Amino acid sequence: MKVLLIGSGGREHALAWKIAQSPLLDELYAAPGNPGISDHATLVALNVEDHAAVIAFAKEKAIDFVVVGPEAPLVAGLADDLRAAGIATFGPSKAAAQLEGSKGFTKDLCARYDIPTGAYQRFKSAEPAKGYVRAQGAPIVIKADGLAAGKGVTVAMTEAEALAAIDDCFDGAFGAAGAEVVVEAFLDGEEASFFCLSDGKTALALATAQDHKRVGDGDTGPNTGGMGAYSPAPVMTSTMVERTMKEIIEPTISGMAKDGNPFSGVFFAGLMITAKGPELIEYNVRFGDPECQVLMMRLKSDLLPILYATATGTLDKVEAEWRDDAALTVVLASKGYPGAYDKNTPIAHIPEASEEAKVFHAGTALKDGGLVATGGRVLNVTALGKTVTEAQARAYALADKVEWENGFCRRDIGWQAVAREKA
Numbered sequence: 001m002k003v004l005l006i007g008s009g010g011r012e013h014a015l016a017w018k019i020a021q022s023p024l025l026d027e028l029y030a031a032p033g034n035p036g037i038s039d040h041a042t043l044v045a046l047n048v049e050d051h052a053a054v055i056a057f058a059k060e061k062a063i064d065f066v067v068v069g070p071e072a073p074l075v076a077g078l079a080d081d082l083r084a085a086g087i088a089t090f091g092p093s094k095a096a097a098q099l100e101g102s103k104g105f106t107k108d109l110c111a112r113y114d115i116p117t118g119a120y121q122r123f124k125s126a127e128p129a130k131g132y133v134r135a136q137g138a139p140i141v142i143k144a145d146g147l148a149a150g151k152g153v154t155v156a157m158t159e160a161e162a163l164a165a166i167d168d169c170f171d172g173a174f175g176a177a178g179a180e181v182v183v184e185a186f187l188d189g190e191e192a193s194f195f196c197l198s199d200g201k202t203a204l205a206l207a208t209a210q211d212h213k214r215v216g217d218g219d220t221g222p223n224t225g226g227m228g229a230y231s232p233a234p235v236m237t238s239t240m241v242e243r244t245m246k247e248i249i250e251p252t253i254s255g256m257a258k259d260g261n262p263f264s265g266v267f268f269a270g271l272m273i274t275a276k277g278p279e280l281i282e283y284n285v286r287f288g289d290p291e292c293q294v295l296m297m298r299l300k301s302d303l304l305p306i307l308y309a310t311a312t313g314t315l316d317k318v319e320a321e322w323r324d325d326a327a328l329t330v331v332l333a334s335k336g337y338p339g340a341y342d343k344n345t346p347i348a349h350i351p352e353a354s355e356e357a358k359v360f361h362a363g364t365a366l367k368d369g370g371l372v373a374t375g376g377r378v379l380n381v382t383a384l385g386k387t388v389t390e391a392q393a394r395a396y397a398l399a400d401k402v403e404w405e406n407g408f409c410r411r412d413i414g415w416q417a418v419a420r421e422k423a
């Protein structure tokens with residue numbers, strides 16, 4: 001099979017690494033890719049926003065299958081255009097990608113199909129939203145409706161904070177994404193991420209993960225795209241996974257199909273495990289970054305036929321086997337992230353991978369023959385272990401061998417799981 005992978009982050013490096021191990025693979029291309037991905041794929045300098053150019057390239061190289069990594073091209077309809085051109089594609093249609101692209105869309109779906117989630121209302125102007133907040137009281141959650149790079153959510157512990165967040169949204173802090181606002185009940189519990197494939201009819205549960213969104217140790221400081229993650233998430237017991245499938249995923253699949261937007265791709269469900277059980281916080285319609293890195297380390301099965309079955313409506317014919325081991329990833333970021341940071345700082349050394357540990361590239365580039373950091377989140381040091389404690393020790397041992405003066409990482413990724421293992 002000839003495969004084209006779209007994307008350039010740590011998630012795509014992990015996908016490329018795993019796809020490259022498939023006996024079914026003849027050739028792997030990645031657009032635009034990164035220096036880590038180039039170990040496994042031929043990089044192509046395509047403008048992914050130019051769908052006609054992506055299709056022309058796929059036709060020229062006789063690509064059999066396209067795997068779309070990030071959400072932006074999905075929300076822009078790249079998967080629809082590729083499929084219309086007769087190319088099998090992993091990733092939902094533009095209409096189905098609304099599950100990530102519009103929080104209001106997802107909340108309405110939950111309401112229609114009785115999927116457990118926080119009570120909510122949607123607003124197009126500030127005054128009625130404020131009235132609702134005053135009536136409900138704090139804590140309460142204010143969300144910009146559209147894609148806001150993970151920054152459009154305010155968990156307001158006071159009414160004043162909630163009112164200010166509403167003003168921010170309607171004053172344009174998140175651009176068009178904030179033209180509509182969802183006000184949502186605060187859910188109390190432990191968070192977990194759940195990954196599940198669907199071909200529009202069948203579901204295949206993958207695995208669970210827990211991430212660390214805050215930049216600082218002890219889960220303090222501003223939110224980021226994710227400073228580390230581990231899998232499995234201890235809070236996701238087999239009972240919770242079963243309930244999630246039955247109460248959240250299955251009604252989503254049948255509801256989307258009924259509404260004329262069948263979902264094909266990966267559900268990345270953000271869950272809050274409350275006293276009542278699993279409740280949906282949000283859906284993403286692509287693998288998490290860096291959650292994908294830990295999932296790929298734990299996946300025993302060949303990834304390529306699983307993704308292909310998802311894209312071609314034959315998911316009932318495949319299974320996914322997982323290692324019992326835990327996996328943990330530590331994000332190395334540029335000093336200053338998630339605020340301003342220097343670009344093009346040199347990375348002098350990246351240690352060799354072993355069976356149990358590997359460094360994935362996220363924001364790197366080659367400049368004058370040397371490796372440099374170009375992004376906020378730059379490297380993902382990922383390791384397996386019999387326990388999260390062991391995976392954590394291995395990941396940090398490898399992270400400490402990376403030579404990059406402008407880099408930093410959190411030193412406590414996985415702390416809740418490590419504390420549980422000690423108890």
Ligand code: AMP
Pocket residue numbers: 118141150151153155184185186187188191270281282
């Ligand atoms: P999101 O961008 O929707 O993932 O939201 C970012 C973070 O805000 C989530 O990971 C949760 O920690 C928090 N959050 C979102 N919605 C709620 C809610 N209804 N109750 C409590 N926390 C929430």
Ligand code: GLY
Pocket residue numbers: 211225226284287288289290291
């Ligand atoms: N790590 C969170 C995300 O990929 O959205």
